[in-house]
Each structure stands twice: as C-alpha cells, then as structure tokens.
Amino acid sequence: MSQATFLNRQALFLRPDSTRVVVRPFKPAVEPRDFNPTDKSRANHIVDRVLALDSETAESLLADVLENFDGRHRNLLATFENRAGEMEEAFAAHVAFSKVQRQLIGAYFLHEYSFEASALFNPSIVMHPDQSGVPQGSQRFILSLRAVGEGHVSSLTFRTGLIAADGSVEIEPTARLASTPTLHTRISEHLGEPIDVSFSSQQHISERVIFPITPAQSNGIEDARFVEFHDDGQSTFYATYTAYSGKAIRSELLETSDFISFRMTPLKGTAARNKGMALFPRKIDDRYAMIGRQDNENLYLIYSDDLYTWEEGQLILRPKFPWEFVQMGNCGSPIELDEGWLLLTHGVGPVRRYAIGAALLDKKDPSKVLARSKEPLVRPEPSEREGYVPNVVYTCGAMRHNDQIVLPYAVCDTFSNFSTIKISDLLKTLDG
Known part of the structure; x- marks a missing residue:
C-alpha cells in the first residue's frame, strides 16, 4: 500500500512566529x-x-x-x-x-x-485532561512543541486543538502573550534534585513557555515525548526530554496533572545518558517500561522499579531496511492497540534523510517484535524537503483517536504539520 493511499496529510501548518516573546x-x-x-x-x-x-x-x-x-x-x-x-x-x-x-x-x-523565531518542531500530542463540552466522537488535545530562538536555545511550548469524529484536526488560536513559569525551587549545585514550576491558571496554555532553568538545561529543553500514564486509576502526564547544557546531554522527566504545575527531575542510570527515551503508558508486569537508544543506533526495551532510575536494557530493534541503515530511534511513547504496542520509529537513510516508520510489539512481552515497517509511513515529500535541516520528518509522539492514529510531525526542523492514518491500514503495511 503506497503512502499516498493511507496517509491523510492535513495541511495544518504550525510555523514559527518571531512576534511571540518572553x-x-x-x-x-x-x-x-x-x-x-x-x-x-x-x-x-x-x-x-x-x-x-x-x-x-x-x-x-x-x-x-x-x-x-x-x-x-x-x-x-x-x-x-x-x-x-x-x-x-x-x-x-x-x-x-x-x-x-x-x-x-x-x-x-x-x-x-523571541523563543520560536527560528523553529517550531518535533511535536508530541496527548488527550487534554479537560474534555468538557467536546462534541460526541471528538477529542480535545494538547500539543507540545520544541521552540527554537536566538542562539539555537530550545524551550517547550504548547497548543490546544480538537480532533473531530472524522479525524479532521483544528488548532485553537494562539495567545498573543507568552510567559515563563514561577520557580518554586531554589536552584542548587546538587545535580538530581527536582525543580517545581507553575503558571497561572488564568493563562491560556499556549501562553505557557517552559524555558531552560538549570545549568544542565541552559542550551535547551529538547524533544519532549509526552504520554498519559495510568496507574491505579490515576492519570499523570509525563514527558521524557533531553536537557542540553551546550556541552553535555542527559535525559530528564517532566510530570504534571493539569499542565499548570510541573516538576522536572533528572533521570539516573546508564540508560539516561543518551537522548530519545519514551515511557510506556502503563506498567508492564508491575514495572515501569521505556524504549531507549543508548548506543546511538539501536532501540532497547528497559524496565525499572523506579521511575527515575534506568539501567541498560534489552536490544529489540536494529536497522534492517535501507531507509534506516544509519540509525533508528523512537518517535514517542508506544500506543496500546488490541493487536499489541504500536511503536513509531524514525530511521536515517542515504543523504541523512529521516523518515517515520512503525513496529508492533507483543502486548504482554514488548521485547517480542511482531512486525515492522519495510517502507516508511512518512517520508519527506518534495514540498517538505526544504528548511533548517533538509530532508527530515520527525515526531515525538502520536495519539489514538477512534480507529485512527493522529500523527503530528515536524518538517525539516522548521515547522510542524498533521497527518492521520487508519489503524487497520497502518497494520497492513507492517511485515512480520
């Protein structure tokens, strides 16, 4: 099945806006x-x-x-x-x-x-905690985006929107103003301590900008992968992201229940030294689970009894097809389907062209790969090849909506767009 057959590009472009300042x-x-x-x-x-x-x-x-x-x-x-x-x-x-x-x-x-003067990319999407007043069959969502301004400093910004019953996507107008949160924790020299920040509940979510706070984040909060995590009937939104100091990187965890108050905690362990970690939306066999890439090339399944400590995992996916020969990575948290865990992946091929594919993992034992993309689901189209980093499509997380996957994705590390894919059609493209 060709990409054009099942991929519905929405042409809903989210571009950087230099007038938005903090x-x-x-x-x-x-x-x-x-x-x-x-x-x-x-x-x-x-x-x-x-x-x-x-x-x-x-x-x-x-x-x-x-x-x-x-x-x-x-x-x-x-x-x-x-x-x-x-x-x-x-x-x-x-x-x-x-x-x-x-x-x-x-x-x-x-x-x-001007925090998004240069780029607005690498989106991640989750269901909004407030679904009041939403039409039947629709869902309100929160979209996180990586914003880049002067000096290539990355921060985290948000949008809200609505997915209609038919899969069409609308984005709410962006607030004219923008602001950074109030810091409730004294920044110390001791690494590993959590940082608490909050915004006013009166501020529209698109007004809230989480800008680098600690020395470890000073050059960027990059590529947040949000997931709604369910545990004992409670829901918490977590996001793994990369903190960049200008010299070193480390993985950190953002957590919130309302997108007003946030806690930011550095992750520990050998698996947290690289970027691109993504948390499963629930425990598996009473343990937390992550997909990570510790070696810059392959994907690993990692388990932990401690949400904040992650050690070496089990290799489950390595480059196999030409479009991913250079390296693989995850494109957000796994999505639970009846058929298994749907894991979106990215691959890097000739001339450093990035594309998005998928793998299906066993629901009870995600170390078992049931099927994977022989060809990409999304690759740069002729109209999506030009930008700050040419020939790149990338996402930090999709969401299930009825019988479809809603996939926000970035184009050339510059702007973002949306596509929807019917789950049944997507699964047909995966080979065992």
Whole structure:
C-alpha cells in the first residue's frame, strides 16, 4: 500500500512566529581583557548610572519603558520588581533607593527573547485532561512543541486543538502573550534534585513557555515525548526530554496533572545518558517500561522499579531496511492497540534523510517484535524537503483517536504539520 493511499496529510501548518516573546534575565558580560578585580562589576556601573538620574528623569524614563513594552507582557512592573530582587548582589555597594529606581534597575537587567523565531518542531500530542463540552466522537488535545530562538536555545511550548469524529484536526488560536513559569525551587549545585514550576491558571496554555532553568538545561529543553500514564486509576502526564547544557546531554522527566504545575527531575542510570527515551503508558508486569537508544543506533526495551532510575536494557530493534541503515530511534511513547504496542520509529537513510516508520510489539512481552515497517509511513515529500535541516520528518509522539492514529510531525526542523492514518491500514503495511 503506497503512502499516498493511507496517509491523510492535513495541511495544518504550525510555523514559527518571531512576534511571540518572553522576558528573560539579562546579565552583562565582562570582557576578560578589561577585567580588574578591584573594579566594580558592570552591573554596579549600570546601577550607578540609574541612581545618578534625578527623580523626574527616572520617572519619565520608567514611563517610557512601560509605554514601549506594555501590552507585550503581563504585569511588567511586578516583573521589574522581581528582577531587581534577583539582583540584590548588585546593590550591596549602594544606599537605599526609591521604588521607581528599583523598578527601572530591574528593567535594565531584562531582555526580550523571541523563543520560536527560528523553529517550531518535533511535536508530541496527548488527550487534554479537560474534555468538557467536546462534541460526541471528538477529542480535545494538547500539543507540545520544541521552540527554537536566538542562539539555537530550545524551550517547550504548547497548543490546544480538537480532533473531530472524522479525524479532521483544528488548532485553537494562539495567545498573543507568552510567559515563563514561577520557580518554586531554589536552584542548587546538587545535580538530581527536582525543580517545581507553575503558571497561572488564568493563562491560556499556549501562553505557557517552559524555558531552560538549570545549568544542565541552559542550551535547551529538547524533544519532549509526552504520554498519559495510568496507574491505579490515576492519570499523570509525563514527558521524557533531553536537557542540553551546550556541552553535555542527559535525559530528564517532566510530570504534571493539569499542565499548570510541573516538576522536572533528572533521570539516573546508564540508560539516561543518551537522548530519545519514551515511557510506556502503563506498567508492564508491575514495572515501569521505556524504549531507549543508548548506543546511538539501536532501540532497547528497559524496565525499572523506579521511575527515575534506568539501567541498560534489552536490544529489540536494529536497522534492517535501507531507509534506516544509519540509525533508528523512537518517535514517542508506544500506543496500546488490541493487536499489541504500536511503536513509531524514525530511521536515517542515504543523504541523512529521516523518515517515520512503525513496529508492533507483543502486548504482554514488548521485547517480542511482531512486525515492522519495510517502507516508511512518512517520508519527506518534495514540498517538505526544504528548511533548517533538509530532508527530515520527525515526531515525538502520536495519539489514538477512534480507529485512527493522529500523527503530528515536524518538517525539516522548521515547522510542524498533521497527518492521520487508519489503524487497520497502518497494520497492513507492517511485515512480520
């Protein structure tokens, strides 16, 4: 069966939008050639200059900043105050100053960051925890996306939408504003401690942006693979993702029940040293299970009694067909079907062309591969070959909807699109 026969591309393009910005801390750099340990820091120099302004000038300047940036962000004055509070070390050499001076100083140590100016890709999809008011046969969903801005820093952003009974997909309009969460945990030097953050429940989900927080994440929160995990009648949304420091990577776990409050925890163990881990949506034989790729080439099944510790697993899939000769990887958490676990995979072939395939794993023993794609389900079409990284289609997770698989996927590490595939047709393409 040809790709064109069963793959329904929706032509619902989600493209990066440089007008969406958040405010981030700004830290003036010190040139090594100019460094003198007896001098004040550049931060203190900025504070000195602000304090040298007379009160009328300072008030006028603050009003001008608010006029210029108000409407682009929520609660700007409170944001300026909070930033001033974080900069107390720069105030040690100064006498007390006015509220206006403090707010103005806070503004000088912030900058706008266009978090999705370069790319909006590698999507993952799960059912929305709130299905109230949804038409019969339809489902509301949450889509996570990797957003990339200046300096190729990756963050996590969200969209919501609706899958109709016939499989057609709609995306809700994106909020005009965007913001980062409130941090509830003190960042320490001890690696492995969880970090708690939260947003206001009044913010639309598309307004919520999880930007790198810890040193291990400083250059990116990459490729979140979301799954709704069921255990003892309770549902929790987990996402495995890659934390990138600019020099090293590690796997971490994001967890939430409402997409308002989140906990971020580094994973431990030898299997967590690489990227691309994906959690099964429930325990198997009373143990947690993951699909991972520890060797940059093959896929492994990993079990653990501890959600946060993952050691070496059992190799279950290795490159077999030409479209995946270079390497394989998972494309999100396995999806439970009557026939078994549907695992979407990616393969890399000639000229580093990425394509998406699938494998069917035994439901009771996922180490048994029942069937797999001889040919890709999705490969770059002529209209989907150009972008930041040419010849790539990629996803971080699909979702079952009635008799179909809803597959959001990225194109050339630049933008995202949707396809739907009937499960019966997909299974027919798999060879034993």
